[in-house]
Amino acid sequence: MKQTFDIAPWHVKTTKWSPEDKRLQESMTSLANENLGMRGFFEEGYSADKMEGVYLGGVWFPDKTRVGWWKNGYPKYFGKMINAVNFLKLPITVNGEALDLAKQTPSDFSLDLDMQRGTFTRTFTATVGGAKMRFEFVRFVSAVQKELVGQQVTLTNLSDQAVQLEVTSAIDGDVYNEDANYDEQFWDVLDRQASGQHALLVSKTKPNDFGTPQFTVAMKTTTLTALPHTTDHVADKEVANVFAGELAPQTSLTVEKRTVVATSRDFATEAELLARVDELTTSLADQSFADLLKAHEAEWQARWDKSDVKINGDEGAQQGIRFNLFQLFSTYYGNDYRLNISPKGFTGEKYGGATYWDTEAYCLPVYLGVANPEISRNLLMYRYNQLDGAYINAQEQGLKGALYPMVTFNGIECHNEWEITFEEIHRNGDVAYAIYNYTNYTGDKSYVLHEGAKVLTEISRFWADRVHYSQRANKYMLHGVTGPDEYDNNVNNDWYTNLLCQWTLKYTLEVLAEVDAEVAADLAVTEDEKRHWKSIVDNMYLPYDEERRIFPENDGFMDKDLIPVGEIPSDQLPLNQNWSWDKILRSPYVKQGDVIQGIWDFMDDFTPEEKKRNFDFYEQFTVHESSLSASVYSVIAADIGYEDKAVEMYERSARLDLDNYNNDTADGLHITSMTGSWIDIVQGFAGMRVRDGQLHYAPFLPKKWDSYQFRQQFRGRVIEVTVDKNGAKAELISGEPLTIDLAGEKLELK
Amino acid sequence: MKQTFDIAPWHVKTTKWSPEDKRLQESMTSLANENLGMRGFFEEGYSADKMEGVYLGGVWFPDKTRVGWWKNGYPKYFGKMINAVNFLKLPITVNGEALDLAKQTPSDFSLDLDMQRGTFTRTFTATVGGAKMRFEFVRFVSAVQKELVGQQVTLTNLSDQAVQLEVTSAIDGDVYNEDANYDEQFWDVLDRQASGQHALLVSKTKPNDFGTPQFTVAMKTTTLTALPHTTDHVADKEVANVFAGELAPQTSLTVEKRTVVATSRDFATEAELLARVDELTTSLADQSFADLLKAHEAEWQARWDKSDVKINGDEGAQQGIRFNLFQLFSTYYGNDYRLNISPKGFTGEKYGGATYWDTEAYCLPVYLGVANPEISRNLLMYRYNQLDGAYINAQEQGLKGALYPMVTFNGIECHNEWEITFEEIHRNGDVAYAIYNYTNYTGDKSYVLHEGAKVLTEISRFWADRVHYSQRANKYMLHGVTGPDEYDNNVNNDWYTNLLCQWTLKYTLEVLAEVDAEVAADLAVTEDEKRHWKSIVDNMYLPYDEERRIFPENDGFMDKDLIPVGEIPSDQLPLNQNWSWDKILRSPYVKQGDVIQGIWDFMDDFTPEEKKRNFDFYEQFTVHESSLSASVYSVIAADIGYEDKAVEMYERSARLDLDNYNNDTADGLHITSMTGSWIDIVQGFAGMRVRDGQLHYAPFLPKKWDSYQFRQQFRGRVIEVTVDKNGAKAELISGEPLTIDLAGEKLELK
DSSP: OOOOBEEEEEEEEOOOOOGGHHHHHHHTTTTEEEEEOOOOOTTTOSSSSSSEEEEEOOEEEEEEEOOOOOOTTTOOEEEOOOOOOOOOOEEEEEETTTTTTTSSSSSSEEEEETTTEEEEEEEEEEETTTTTEEEEEEEEEEESSSSSEEEEEEEEOSSSSOOOEEEEEEEEOOOOOOOGGGGGOEEEEEEEETTTTEEEEEEEOOOOSSSOOEEEEEEEEEEEEEOOOEEEEEESSSSEEEEEEEEEOOOEEEEEEEEEEEEEGOOOSSHHHHHHHHHHHHHHTTHHHHHHHHHHHHHHHHHHHHHHEEEEEEEHHHHHHHHHHHHHHHHOSSSSSTEEEEETTSSSSSSGGOBTTTTIIIHHHHHHHHHHHHHHHHHHHHHHHHHHHHHHHHHHTTTOOOOOOOBSSSOOOOOHHHHHHHHHHHHHHHHHHHHHHHHHHOOOTTTTTTTHHHHHHHHHHHHHHHHHETTTEEEEEEEOOOOTTTTOOOOOOOOHHHHHHHHHHHHHHHHTTSSHHHHHHHHOOOOHHHHHHHHHHHBBBOOTTTTBBBBOOOOTGGGOOOOOOOGSOGGSHHHHSSHHHHHHHHSSBBSSSSSHHHHTTTGGOOHHHHHHHHHHHTTBOOOOOOOOOHHHHHHHHHTTOOOOHHHHHHHHOOOTTTTTTSGGGOOOOEEEEGGGHHHHHIIIISEEEETTTEEEOOOOTTTSSSSEEEEETTTTTTEEEEETEEEEEEEEESSSSEEEETTTTEEEEE | OOOBBBBSSSEEEOOOOOOGHHHHHHHHHEEEESEEEOOOOOTTOOOOOOOEEEEEEEEEEEEEOSSSSEEEEEEEEEEEEEOOOOOOOOOETTTEEEOOTTOOOEEEEEEEETTTTEEEEEEEEETTTTTEEEEOOOOOOOOSSSTEEEEEEEEEESSSOOOEEEEEEEEEEOOOOOOOOOGGOOEEEEEEETTTTTTEEEEEEEOOOOOOOOOOOEEEEEEEESSSSSEEESSSSSEEEEEEEEOOTTTTEEEEEEEEEEGGGGGGHHHHHHHHHHHHHHHHSSOOEEEEHHHHHHHHHHHHHHHHHESSOOOOHHHHHHHHHHHHHHHHSOOOTTTOTTTTTSSSSSGGGGOTTTTIIIIHHHHHSSSSSSHHHHHHHHHTTTHHHHHHHHEEEEOOOOOSSSSSSSSSOOOOOHHHHHTTTTTHHHHHHHHHHHHHHHOOOTTTTTTHHHHHHHHHHHHHHHEEEEETEEEEEOOOOOOOOOOOOSSSSHHHHHHHHHHHHHHHHHHTSSSSSHHHHOOOOOOHHHHHHHHHHBOOOOOBBBTTTTSSSSTTOOOOOOHHHHHHHHOOOOOHHHHHHHHHHSOBBBBOOOOHHHHTTTTGSOOOOHHHHHHHHHTBBBOOOOOHHHHHHHHHHHHHHHHHHHHHHHHHTTTTTTTTTTTTTTGGOOOGGHHHHHHIIIISSSSEETTEEEEEEEEOOOOSSEEEEEEEETEEEEEEEEEEEEEEEEEEEEEEOOEETTTTTTEEEE
C-alpha cells in the first residue's frame, strides 16, 4: 500500500519527482477514449525503467498456445491487445543535449491528471544543455473525436542565454510487448512518409496461423510550432519531422502535436483508411489546440453532470469515486458495440486487453445507473454478436448450445488454463443474468424478447447438456467446475454455478413464454427440451449444510481445515504471493465471493438470517485477493446492517489503485474493479434496489462522512439522492415524475 | 494397431520396405546399453521423413517453464534428455550419387533386430550411381563396454563395372530436438579434429539459467576399411574422415566404424574425459569388430540365461515377452546407480528421458525377478541419493519432509502441470512401497534399516504434514490430489493415495522399531511425531460405498454418470483422442487402475469377494489409455479366477509396441510398460507371491498356449517354473535348496 499522489477532489496530482514510482505513475496518469489510449509515459523519452504503452481498442494478436501437455479443447491462441506504434514520441534537445529525466533531475515538478477536464499535464524545470529550462506538457485523448490525440509542450528558456532547440515529432513503429515470448514483435510497417508538418506511418499486425484478422493502422501527425522545420526522417520503422532553431533568453515557445489514428476495424479497404486520416487531418486543421480541448472538456462535463458522486467529509473517498468513474468512462463509454471493458483497459498489458465476465457482473450494474441505457444495451449486443464464437466454444468441449468465453476478443475462448477455460462456466450464467439485470432495471424488454431470448436459449442448451444426473443422489449436478473463488477449482457442485444454471433455465422458460411467434419459431425450443429444463430446475442439487445452515461453496468445502484467515500469520498474506498453489487450493480461503456472489445476484431471495449466516461464515475465510471481491461483501454487509463492515470493505476497493493496495498498480489499473465503489455507495450505503420496476432506497451514512450525493439514471429520469446527517432525500433532476421507496416510505418525485 | 514386423521367437524382422513406417521402424530397432542408445535410423542418411535420435544416459537440459499464468510452486524448468551429437553418420556415394533410400527404392530388403545377440542388421540391394549394389549394415551398442558403439557396412558391387565409392565417417553436431521450442539447439561444439582413421568432436550443452550441470561429451571414432583414406573435413559443427576408391565388379568391401563416447558425468576434468576416449580408442584397437561383437553377444546370452521366458504354442506371445525384456535390459541393467528408467528409454524424445514413478511401480517388480538384487537395490539408491531434491520439492509446496518428484533427472521436480506436480503425490507412497517390495522379496534388510529408514521417515514427515483433519468427519483426509487415474484430478480422498499414505506411516513406524541406535539418532523422530503418525494411521479416511460395498476411487466418484465404457460408441475411443479434457474429467472412465492399483499392492489384504466386487465395478469403466493399465488388471483377474480376462488384458500389453496398439510407437517404445507382460506371466498366470519369505505359485495355463516356462531369481537361487497342460513344476537351477508352495502344496527344491 502506497499513496503516491496527493488527495484532491478533482485531481490526481503529485509534485514529487519519484523515479522509483515511474511505472505506477504511468498507470495512474493513463488516458483513453474507449477507441484508443495510453499510459502516462513521457513523450520526450526516458532512458531508465518505464513501460511505454499505446493501445488501440479491438486491435489484438492471437499468440499461439504453448503448453507442455496439450489437452483436447484448449484454445489455439491467447489473444492479446498489443502495444501499438508509439505516435506520441517527441524528443527534445537543448544545445544538443537530449531532455531525459533519467539524466537531468527536475525541480518544480508536477504530474496532474485533471479528472474534470480529462487532461494530463506535466510541468518541471530542468537544466539541459547547460540551460535552465521550463517544460509544460499537456495531453488529451479526445472524448468527442475518437481518432484524435492532442499533445502540447511549452518550452521556456529560463536562462539568460539563447539556446539551440530541436524538437523531433516522430511516429515509432519499433515497439515491443513486455509479455511477448522471445521478444517477438507484432507489427510490420507498410508505409512511411514525413514532410514538413506531417508524418504518416501505416503499420499492419503480422500474419497469424489462426485466421483471425490482421489489423492495419494509419497514424498521421500534424506538428505546429514557431520553431523552423529543418528536416524529415524516414527510417525503416520510424518517421519524423524535425524542427530546430534558437530560443531567446526568458522566452517561451509551444509545439503542438496532434495525431489522428484510424484502423482497419472501421474501413473496408486500405485506401479508405488512408483517405480518412488525410480527410480528418484536413478537417481538424482549422481548429486550434484550445478549440479541440474545449470540445473534449465539454463532453467530460456532460458525463459528470449525469453521474457525479459527491462525498463531503472525506476527500480521499471523493477522489476515489471520481478516479474510478473517470477511468471507467475512459475505458468504455458504449460508443462502439464491438468493444468491451478489459480488466486493465488501456493502462497495461496484463489480462491482454480482452473481455472477461467482469463486464456483466461488475460493470453493467454501474453503466445502468450512470449512463444512457443504450450503453448498457451495447454491452448485451456484444455478446449477442459473438454467439457464433460461443457455439464453437461449446463444441470444443463436446457440448451443445453456447458457452461464452472466459477471455475473448471475437467470441472464441482464448484463455488456456484448463481449470478456467473448461470449468469456470458460471460466466455463462453471468451473461444470462446481465440480460435479466438490464431488463429489470430499464424496463426495456426489446432485447430480452429478441436477441436476449436467443442468447438465453443457447446458454440453456449448454447447461442442459453440461449437467448430469446422479443416480445416487437423485439430483442433477455439475461436476468439474471452478467458481468465482478460483482458490478452489475443479470442484463438484459449486453452489453459485449450480444456482446460476438452475436460474438461467427457469428464466429462459419464463422469457420463452413471452416471445412472439416469429422469435419462437427461430429458437425452435421443443417441448421435450422445455420439459427437460423444467426437470433440471426442479431437481437441481444445491449443497446445503444442515448443521451450520449455510450453503457450502462446493461438495468438499465443509471437510476442509476451517481455520479463519485471522489466525494466519500476517506475513503469509497475501496468500498468492506466499503460499504454493497446492496449499491455496486445499485451504478454505476464498479469493473472492462465491456463495456471497450468488447472494448478491438474488438479494431478495434470501432471508436476512440466511444472508447473515452465510456472510458470517464466509467472511472469516475470505482473503479478497481478487480486486473484485470486497465491493460485493460491502453490499451484503450493508444489507444485513453491518455498517462498519460495509465501510471497511468499501475502503478496500474505493482507493485500490490510488493507494496501490495490492502493490501491482504499476502493471496497470484495475479498471473492472473500479465499479465497486459506485456499487457500494449506491447499492450498499444507499441500499438501492429495483423491485417490480420501482426504485427502493434504504440509506445510511458512513460515520466518517458528512454527506454523500449521487445522480442515477432510471427509465428516462435523472434522480439525485442526497444522504446526510439529517437523513436522505431524493430529487428528480430530469424526466417524468415517478414514485420511489425511500427508507420504507413511498415518495413521489416530480 | 498395425503389425509391421514378422513374428519370430528371437527376431524383430521385416523384409518389407515401407517408408510410411519409417519412424515406427526406427523406434522398434532402437539399441541401447543403459549408458547410451539410439533409434534405428539410417547412418548413411535418409532425406525423407525420419526421426534421428542419439541419447546419452543422464545427459539432459533444463528447458525453461513457460506458462501463461504462473502458479507458486511450479518447477522452473522441464528437464529433457536431449538429442545428442550424431556420431553414427556414415554417408556413402557410388559414382558420385549418394545412397539415400528416399531416392533409390531398395530390393531384397531386410531389417533385423536380433534380440538374442543384441544386434541390428539392415541388408538391401539398390541401384546407386548407375550400379547395382548390395549393402549390409550391422550395428551394436556394446553391453560390456558402455562407451562403445560398433557399426559395420559391407558393400558389394553387383554390377559388371567398377564403381567409384566414397564413404564419409562423420560426427555431426548440428542436431535438433523435435520438441525444442523455437528450434533452439542445445549443444556448443568445443573441439573438432579429423585425421586419417580418427575423428574427434567434443561438445558441451549450452549454459542454462538454473544452475544444473552442463555436460561435456567427447566422441572419437575409428574407421577401418581397405578403401583409401583421401581427406578429412573439419567444419563448424562436424568432423569427418573420407575414404574413397574403386570397387571392382562382383567384389565386396567392408567399412567398420567404432565410436567411443565419454561424458563429463564420469570425469572431474575435461582433460580426463579426453584422455579416456584416447586411451579407450587405443586399448580397443587390437580387437577386431568380430571380437567386440562376440563379447557383447556373450553378455546378452548371460542375461537371457537368467531371465528368459519360453512360451510354446504362441509365437507372437513368445516374441512379445522377449522384445519387452530385451528393450527393458537395454534401457537399464543397473550398472550405474545414477541412472534410471525413463518411459521411452533411448527410443524417442517423449517424456523427456526422465524418471517417473513407473520405475518403482512397474519396473522394480521385474528386475527383482530377472536380475541380481544389486540392480534393484541401485534403483532404491537412486532415490536415496536424490533426497535433497525431494526436500526441495516439499518445501516448494510449503510442506515438511520429502516429496519425490513426478519427473526428474536430479531429484528436483521438473514437470509443470500443477495437477500432476502438486497433486499426484501417490508417487511418494510408491517410492516407499518399493522399499517394502525389495525387502520382502530379497529378504535383504540392509537398505530398509539404513538408507531406506531415512527415505521412509522423510516421506512420512511429508504425509503427516500433507493430511488435514476434517472436524466434520473426525478423520484425516487428503484433499487436492490426483491418483494414478489421471482422467480425474484434483480430487478429494483418492482411495489409493489415502491408502498409501496410511500404509507408509504404518510401515515407517514398524521399520523405526527395528533400526539401530545410530540410525535412530540420525533420524531423530520424536515421540510426538510417532504419536501423530499413529493417530493418522488409526483415523485415516478411506472412502467406502455401503451400497455397492466397494472402494470409491474418490469422494465424488459415485455421483458420476456411471455408464459403462461398453456403451460408448467405439468411434469415440480412445477418449483422449476424441473427447475434450473437460468431458474426460467429468466422466467415470478410468485411464489406468487406481483402486485396482491399490489392490495389486496389497493383494493379500483383501478378501476374494472384495477383489471381485471392485474389479467388476472398475473394469466396466476402465479404458486402459495408459500403457501401464492392462497388465495390473490382468494380475487381479488371474487372482480372482477370471482367466480369460487375465489373458485378454495380458495381450493388450504384451505386444503393445510390436503391434503398435496405441498408434504411437513411432514416437518411441513404451519401455516402462514392457514390464507388464513379465508381471502378468509370473504374478498373474503363475500366481507368484512372496509370503513370509516364501515363494508361492498358483499357476494356470492360458488356453491358447501349450506351455510356458520362466526363470526367476530369488534370494540367491535361480528357479525355473514350467507350466504345461499336465500342470506346473518348479526346478532349482542354481543356489541353495528352498521350500516353495506350488499350487497349494509345499515343495522342497534342491
